[in-house]
Amino acid sequence: MRVLIAGGGIGGLTLALSLHQAGIDCAVFEQAPEIRPLGVGINVLPHAMRELTELGLQERVAAAGIVTQELAYANRFGQMIWSEPRGRHAGYAWPQVSIHRGRLHMVLLEAARERLGDARIHLGAQLEGFDQDDRGVTARFANRATARGDVLVAADGIHSMARGHFYPDEGPPLWDGAILWRATSIADPFLTGATMVGAGNRDVKFVVYPIADLPDGRKLTNWIAEIRVDPNQAWKREDWNRPGRIEDFIGTFDSWRFDWLDIPALIRSAEAVYEFPMVDRNPLPRWTHGRVTLLGDAAHPLYPIGSNGASQGILDARTLALKLATVADPAAALEAYEAVRRPATAALLEATRGDGPDVVLDMAEARAPEGFTDIEAIFPMAERAEVAAHYKRLAGFEPATLNARPSLSPPRRAA
Numbered sequence: 520m521r522v523l524i525a526g527g528g529i530g531g532l533t534l535a536l537s538l539h540q541a542g543i544d545c546a547v548f549e550q551a552p553e554i555r556p557l558g559v560g561i562n563v564l565p566h567a568m569r570e571l572t573e574l575g576l577q578e579r580v581a582a583a584g585i586v587t588q589e590l591a592y593a594n595r596f597g598q599m600i601w602s603e604p605r606g607r608h609a610g611y612a613w614p615q616v617s618i619h620r621g622r623l624h625m626v627l628l629e630a631a632r633e634r635l636g637d638a639r640i641h642l643g644a645q646l647e648g649f650d651q652d653d654r655g656v657t658a659r660f661a662n663r664a665t666a667r668g669d670v671l672v673a674a675d676g677i678h679s680m681a682r683g684h685f686y687p688d689e690g691p692p693l694w695d696g697a698i699l700w701r702a703t704s705i706a707d708p709f710l711t712g713a714t715m716v717g718a719g720n721r722d723v724k725f726v727v728y729p730i731a732d733l734p735d736g737r738k739l740t741n742w743i744a745e746i747r748v749d750p751n752q753a754w755k756r757e758d759w760n761r762p763g764r765i766e767d768f769i770g771t772f773d774s775w776r777f778d779w780l781d782i783p784a785l786i787r788s789a790e791a792v793y794e795f796p797m798v799d800r801n802p803l804p805r806w807t808h809g810r811v812t813l814l815g816d817a818a819h820p821l822y823p824i825g826s827n828g829a830s831q832g833i834l835d836a837r838t839l840a841l842k843l844a845t846v847a848d849p850a851a852a853l854e855a856y857e858a859v860r861r862p863a864t865a866a867l868l869e870a871t872r873g874d875g876p877d878v879v880l881d882m883a884e885a886r887a888p889e890g891f892t893d894i895e896a897i898f899p900m901a902e903r904a905e906v907a908a909h910y911k912r913l914a915g916f917e918p919a920t921l922n923a924r925p926s927l928s929p930p931r932r933a934a
Contacts, residue, residue, distance in 0.1 A: 530815030530832030537840030556621025560741025584618025597777025763794030
């Protein structure tokens with residue numbers, strides 16, 4: 520069997536590594552002429568860290584980021600609404616890691632080059648079209664190259680060529696009015712030194728967490744400023760690399776000086792800020808069409824709420840590799856993969872639109888818009904705990920269930 524993977528991002532490279540683990544031949548076709556460590560911070564949740572651990576990458580990933588100890592939510596006055604341990608501190612068998620997206624990408628790329636070899640990673644190869652028959656798929660690329668395989672996996676992002684081929688009338692990604700300004704700053708540690716915090720409410724939110732230790736004891740700190748505006752106004756196509764201006768949003772956060780973090784000072788210390796409208800797409804009725812399927816953001820782009828975007832792409836890749844290794848017919852393997860992953864990600868997409876676990880911010884704001892003296896009096900612990908537990912169940916990383924779940928590592932095929 521030979522698998523063609525269109526897209527050399529986190530999902531595509533995880534799939535390539537998983538197929539190699541199973542002894543299945545594959546090739547990666549990435550449209551960029553060079554893979555560079557782009558982006559800002561992301562979180563790799565325990566269910567995804569389990570998969571990277573089973574690929575032998577836990578130590579590399581943890582060394583490149585911060586092993587997260589705690590998740591906390593605060594109101595716009597800096598008062599704590601909810602906090603919980605994360606990763607191994609919460610009873611998982613695997614850590615949670617906060618990391619620069621580009622560093623994670625480079626860890627996966629380095630491992631893919633080591634294991635698959637450079638000859639199986641093709642750069643400057645943008646998917647332009649494909650043809651399939653009963654025996655396989657021929658992919659065509661913008662550089663005029665072609666490739667033949669048993670299946671084609673489109674891991675080519677939110678603007679996926681393959682998704683557009685199957686759903687030509689879908690239109691652009693959907694925007695509900697939220698604009699994100701994302702950046703990294705060098706800062707002193709706050710709270711535990713490995714805490715991820717979401718503060719504010721649905722309309723005005725600030726998310727912050729460290730993603731790397733620095734030699735002087737400070738941290739490379741990732742932050743996201745989010746403001747919701749009228750969604751009927753015009754907006755530019757989302758682009759992780761579009762520069763933003765601090766003066767466009769700093770006024771909203773100028774009073775957010777807490778005893779545990781000075782947010783305006785953190786914002787002003789950033790070297791560069793990137794602006795990005797928060798978008799997603801509606802769930803699809805199907806991902807798989809014969810010998811072609813979708814993976815990651817091509818299949819289910821999610822709002823960056825609950826830290827699940829990259830993690831779900833990793834789970835897609837591991838599930839697909841397992842099905843390709845254990846289902847004899849390649850087209851049937853793609854269907855089996857979709858049967859597992861499409862319903863799960865559709866439910867998660869709806870949850871992120873409802874703010875996922877961040878809904879505790881809105882509930883606290885509604886009950887105590889001017890702050891509180893006793894969180895328990897307005898928002899009992901049992902209620903807060905159930906919000907967190909519900910999201911973990913929905914996203915597939917409730918501790919006991921995840922720890923007991925059978926491995927997704929595919930059996931190795933005979934040579």
